[in-house]
Amino acid sequence: MLFDMDGTLVDSEKLWDVALRELAAEYGGTLSAAARRAMVGTSMADSMRILHEDLGQPHRDPLVSTAWIDVRILELFRTGLRWRPGALALLGAVRAAGVPTALVTSSVRPLVEVALDTLGRDSFDVVVCGDEVDATKPHPEPYLTAARLLGVPIARCVAIEDSPTGVASALAAGAAVLAVPAEVPIAPADGVHQLASLTGVDLELLAALLGEPPA
Structure with missing residues (x-):
């Protein structure tokens, strides 16, 4: 199996929703529903690329965004899984x-x-x-x-x-x-x-x- x-x-996808929308807000934007759907099941690198493009900020460093998400999602997983x-x-x-x-x-x-x-x-x-x-x-x-x-x-x-x-x-x-x-x-x-x-x-x-x- x-x-x-x-x-x-x-x-856990609802927890990812929280973290991703918080990061979008941190960058001064709002994550679209279409972009969020496109992230489901993808790697972190692909998800960060989708997020940056959705916000019109493709210049952002995916490693920096990934590090932010890593910290927040660990907090959420410990309390809400x-x-x-x-x-x-x-x-x-x-x-x-x-x-x-x-x-x-x-x-x-x-x-x-x-x-x-x-x-x-x-x-x-x-x-x-x-x-x-x-x-x-x-x-x-x-x-x-x-x-x-x-x-x-x-x-x-x-x-x-x-x-x-x-x-x-x-x-x-x-x-x-x-x-x-x-x-x-x-x-x-x-x-x-x-x-x-x-x-x-x-x-x-x-x-x-x-x-x-x-x-």
């Missing part, structure tokens, strides 16, 4: 069944370490962060890396995602994909099973996505 983090397991509906129960069922499990996120390691206080450090056999791969989502490398570290062929993995960027990454890697949109709609696509939430998702459904009976 390959789990995305932001918007999939935890309702909440599970998405059905996510805790599904993760618990997967772990209880002994299914190899990875967290595959575009967030950087320091932020993920804070999130793991909520998610549980024993919940995953492997954690792949955005700053630990050469190419982030929508490139397939994050999911291919997770499957390799788990020792499981990617075609035998189910990836659970909430964003078009993450779905594209998982599909390109060759995983079966369960999409549960949070902040941004996901267009129907071959190979993508879409649900409104993870509530009620069980091992039988996950096995069916791979075309096999449950273990």
Whole structure:
């Protein structure tokens, strides 16, 4: 099992909303809804580029903006991280069944370490962060890396995602994909099973996505 983090397991996109809008205000502007939607599931570098362009300030240093966001989002993660509906129960069922499990996120390691206080450090056999791969989502490398570290062929993995960027990454890697949109709609696509939430998702459904009976 390959789990995305932001918007999939935890309702963290709302925290990103707070930090990004505060940074825009710090720069004397207002982040547009379209720009915010375009950021979902992207790397920090891409998000800062989108923000700067949206504000008409492409000259700004993305490293300075990233450092500002890093400090603020860590504060927010420590105090406001909440599970998405059905996510805790599904993760618990997967772990209880002994299914190899990875967290595959575009967030950087320091932020993920804070999130793991909520998610549980024993919940995953492997954690792949955005700053630990050469190419982030929508490139397939994050999911291919997770499957390799788990020792499981990617075609035998189910990836659970909430964003078009993450779905594209998982599909390109060759995983079966369960999409549960949070902040941004996901267009129907071959190979993508879409649900409104993870509530009620069980091992039988996950096995069916791979075309096999449950273990």
